[in-house]
Amino acid sequence: MRIAEISSQEHRQSHHDSQSQQHHNHLHHLVSQIESSIKKAEDLSPEKPLPDTISGDLRRSLTQLSQLAPFPNSLNLLIWKLSYRLWNVCVDLSNAATIRSRSPSFSSSSGTASAEENAKLRHVAADLLALASGVSGVPSPSIKSASFYHKTGLIWHDLRNFDLASTCFERATELVSKIDLNTISNVGERKLLLDLSIARSRTAWEVSDRNLGVALLNRAKNLLFDSPEHYKALANQYLLFGKGVLSKSENGALNEALRLMDEALDLYEKGLRSARTREDILELKDLKSKTLRFVSAVHLQMGEYESVIKCVKVLREGDSGDHHPSLPVLAMKAWLGLGRFVEAEKELRGMVVNKGIPEGVWVSAVEAYFQAAGTAGAETAKGVFLGLLGRCHISASAAVRVAHRVVGDGGSGSEGAGVRAKVVAELVSDERVVALFSGETAAKQRMAMHAVLWNCAADHFRSKDYVTSAEIFEKSMLYIPYDTDSRILRAKGFRVLCLCHLGLSQLDQAQEYINEAEKLEPNIASSFLKFKIFLEKNDKNSAINQIQAMITCIDFSPDFLSLAAHEAVASRALTVAVAALSNLLNFYADGKSMPTTEVVVLRTMVTILTQEPGNEPEVLKLVKQAYNRASEVGPDCFFGRGEVGRRERNWFGMTSWNLGTKTGKEKNFDLCAHFLKLASGFYGFQVDGEVEENNIMVCKSLILTVSAMIASENHRKAALPDIEVKQAVGLLDRAGKILKTNSAGTRLNDDQVSNIEPDLLFMYIFCAYDIQGRINDQGSQLLLVKSFASSKVCNPKYLLEIGLSASQGPRPNYEVANFALNECLSLLLSSPSPDYQNVALVVRKLIVVAGIRKGDTDDEALYAMYKQAYRIMVGLKDGEYPTEEGKWLTTTAWNRAALPMRLGQIDVAKKWMNAGLELAKHVPGMETCRASMEDFVGGFRKEFCVQNDCENRSQVAV
16 A cells, blocks of 8 residues: 555544544534523523523524434433423423412413413423434333323413424324334323324314314224223213314204214223223213213204104113203103103103202203193193292292293293293282282392393383283282382383383373373383373374473483484374474583584484475575584584585585475475575585585586576566675676686686586576676676687587577677577588578577667678578478578568668669579479569569660660
8 A cells, every 4th residue: 555545544534533523522512502401491480481592592402403313322311311301390380380370460471471481391302302212221212202292282282282282293193103002011101192192183173174183083993902991081082072063053063973972972882891890880881871961962953853762761771770850851852842742741740840850951841841832731831830839839039030940031922932921920920929029038039020020021022022011011010019119110110011002002001001100200201101102192282292391301311302203203293303303402502512413403304394295494494504503613513524524514415405406396496596505505515624525516506596596586577686686696606716616617618528517507607697687797798608609518509598588588688699699500500410490590580680780771781691591591402491481581581672672772672582582492382472573573673674774865865
């Protein structure tokens, strides 16, 4: 071997030794860290909560240490000892925490945190033990390690950390899975295997993995080792799972619960066969009987009544004969389910004489019997009930207890409840029973019996069984003493009896009871019931008077006026409701704090009055009152803030708007104008500093208000007073300002379209034009119409209406008429399909207006209109241009030649005759007239020529 090779080999050996030494040092360093952390845990005070740093440090060191495995046996033994030291620390800290939890100053949250830290330390101890499981010389290391994991998993399970619990149980299962079961002889180790499987099953069940939970229980059957204790533990878990399924009330729960309980029964039976001691046998028999009773109850819920009877029979005929109190109840309910009432009654009567059956169980059976037998079993029920009283020795306390149990919680709407009430009524009205409650010694029991009867009667009252309710209330009066201290209670009894007879519409009896109540205790409740009786009798005047009587009561509160209004509306006594709310409004004047806001009261009154027609004037007063109050106290104070205030404001605005439009349709224009003006006021209120978002509705309301004022003038045929004209000017100014703002729309001559409907915008123009005419502002009228004509919303129909109004209204403006009609004609003719009926109307009106404006001084302007009409008619089909209008044009053009002819204006006369003749050629039905006109023109021309020749010759001669 060469020297270089020898040197290299020594170098590798040296490097390996160095690495081994480093590895050894690192191992001991980590173990030292773990031991140091355990020492810190050992030094902890049991009085203080566990810090979370120790478990974190141990977990980090353990993670690093596990990456360096495997270890030499000496190190494994050291880790094993450290694990036990840590585990013992956890046990000591846990015991100290248990003692500390009994202290009054113990905090549950800190206790939970300490328990979680303790569980983390135990988990580390279990992992340490598993890491050192290869240590030699320790018997059953896997079992011991699995035991640590099992106990830690149970703690995590109790802390409801099911993921970590499952991790511990699975790790423990892995450790013991390789052990041959036949080699295990230790009882404790066998029990550990079974407990581990059961624990895994419970954790799987808790995370809703039921299939795995049941599968793990089934696997555990291989770990029973023919031990009665093992059979009992596994069967108990099957039973717990079955009971848990029942509590979920899920689909298929009964069948699943039955399967689980059958498994438990089978295991109890096998356990009995393997039991040797008397104690084990008795315990397993008790558990088997208990499970069989549960099985019987499940069969009962499933409606399998035959199976219930079989189970009860098996229990009763067993070795020791089961006499559990639930058996006769189960048997009775099963017989009832099978419709065999004789056997059910036999079971029921047997319970009466059975001293071992608790009273609650017996009463439950009686309720079930009542519910099933109904009226047919009333006599039997009464006899059994008296038998129960015999058991109770008919003492006052027993009578109260029995009455309470029988009346109980069966439900007042069922037939059985009526039977129970009847039985109790007969019992408590018996003189011998009443005598039991006499004297001061029975005062407490007497009040208890009164409470039982009162609650029973109240239950029937809520179910509207007023007959039974009245009967029980009357019986409860037997348990109220006739002394001064009981006057209030007796008055209360009379009031509820009044209510019962009101429900039965027995008004005279109800009034008798309430009169008795008022004698004992005059208060608002009695006064209100009297008011309700007057309503039921439809005595509205007395009801209104009773409202005043209610206000004078000492315990009166305004809420009763709201309640009175509600009752009056329900009885359709609207005048009474309004009277109640009117009185309620008086309480707001003093600024008192009221449960209901003033705006709600006013809104309610408006709503009530609008239910019947003809109440509009009264509604107007209330709406005006609401507007005035909002103006006085401010909208935020009156309507409220935020969304609530906006809803109230908008409700009054919309109600005023709706009433305005309704009265407008009914041609009641005065009311219409008032409502619409109020609508503009309501919509103009700003609630909670909001941006003006209702300007559109304000604008509409203002325009329609003025329109209604103008319509009112036409309807009454009386001119608007100057003050109303000034008011209309102000309203239109406000509307105009809104129209010019960006929030409501654009200016009328802009390209953008207004947010207001074209018809309403036209109404504004028309109203503004009308009002400007009333104040003789014709210049503004023309500017207004020109501005409107330039807007996109303008159409020929609007211009025609303006033109007609301007030409023939009470205050004509011929400049406006001429402009509007010319614009209208241009728009009509520019249409692809002109409306020649309107074209003809506009032409006629333009000719008339031109004649009025210029008289006969501007012949050319009139002639131009006729020539335009002629050009329109040329090319049209017969009848397309209205014939009558064509005849009118022809006739008027021809007739205009008469005056010039008389004045010797021959050329002017010829012009008009030719115009008339040309027009006649395009008017159907004027052939005869046209022939006459042509003859006249021909003769006129000849005469004109002769006269012309004579004149010429004369001139020549001259």
